Amino acid sequence: KAGVTQTPRYLIKTRGQQVTLSCSPISGHRSVSWYQQTPGQGLQFLFEYFSETQRNKGNFPGRFSGRQFSNSRSEMNVSTLELGDSALYLCASSTGTSGRAGQLETQYFGPGTRLLVL
Amino acid sequence: KNEVEQSPQNLTAQEGEFITINCSYSVGISALHWLQQHPGGGIVSLFMLSSGKKKHGRLIATINIQEKHSSLHITASHPRDSAVYICAVPLNEKLTFGTGTRLTIIP
Numbered sequence: 001k002a003g004v005t006q007t008p009r010y011l012i013k014t015r016g017q018q019v020t021l022s023c024s025p026i027s028g029h030r031s032v033s034w035y036q037q038t039p040g041q042g043l044q045f046l047f048e049y050f051s052e053t054q055r056n057k058g059n060f061p062g063r064f065s066g067r068q069f070s071n072s073r074s075e076m077n078v079s080t081l082e083l084g085d086s087a088l089y090l091c092a093s094s095t096g097t098s099g100r101a102g103q104l105e106t107q108y109f110g111p112g113t114r115l116l117v118l
Numbered sequence: 119k120n121e122v123e124q125s126p127q128n129l130t131a132q133e134g135e136f137i138t139i140n141c142s143y144s145v146g147i148s149a150l151h152w153l154q155q156h157p158g159g160g161i162v163s164l165f166m167l168s169s170g171k172k173k174h175g176r177l178i179a180t181i182n183i184q185e186k187h188s189s190l191h192i193t194a195s196h197p198r199d200s201a202v203y204i205c206a207v208p209l210n211e212k213l214t215f216g217t218g219t220r221l222t223i224i225p
Binding site: 035037042043044045056058090092099100102103105106107108111112 | 148149151153158159160161162163166168204206207208211212213214215216217218
C-alpha cells in the first residue's frame, strides 16, 4: 500500500496570505489528523477528521481550519498567516475505528509540509 | 510542567551501547506511542502499547501503567539509530507529545 502523502512538501508565503495543505491517507484509512511542529512548542495536535467530520480539535485559533472529502483526503487551511505559523505540518492517518486519534491505534505519518512565513 | 516528560533531552553514545529513553505522564491513559523522527522530518511509529512490553528487532518498549512511566530501549545501538525519539499519549482525547530525546550514536 502507498503511504501517506502530503503536498506540497515546501512552501514559502508572506504574512497575511493564506495557505492550503493537502494530505492523502493510506487507502482504507478514514481518520486523518493534523499536527504542527515548531522548535519552540514541539509537536502539537491541530485536529482530526473522520468520515468527513471533525472529530477532535486542538487549541489553535480559528485561522486554522480543515476539511475531509469523501475519499478521505484532507486539506488544512491557514488564513492570515503570521510569522509564528512557520512550522512543519504533519498529517497522520489511521482506520479511525478504535476511537479518536492515538487512543488505541497506530498512526501513520506523512513526510510533512514545511511552511516558511516571511 | 509538561504533561508528558521525556529524559534525557539529548543522548550521545558509542556504537554498540545499550540505550534507554524514559517517558513519564501525568494521568491515566489508554495507550502510549513511541515515535522516531529522522532529520528531514518524517515520523515513523515504532510502538503502541497499553501494558507490558513489546519488542521489534533491537528495540524494546516497556510500560508501567501504575507508575505512569514507559521506557524505550535500544540494544546494540548503531549510527542509523541516530534520530529524535518522541513519546506520545492521548490526554483529554488529544494526542500529546513529549519534547523528544535527540539520540546520536557515534561509530
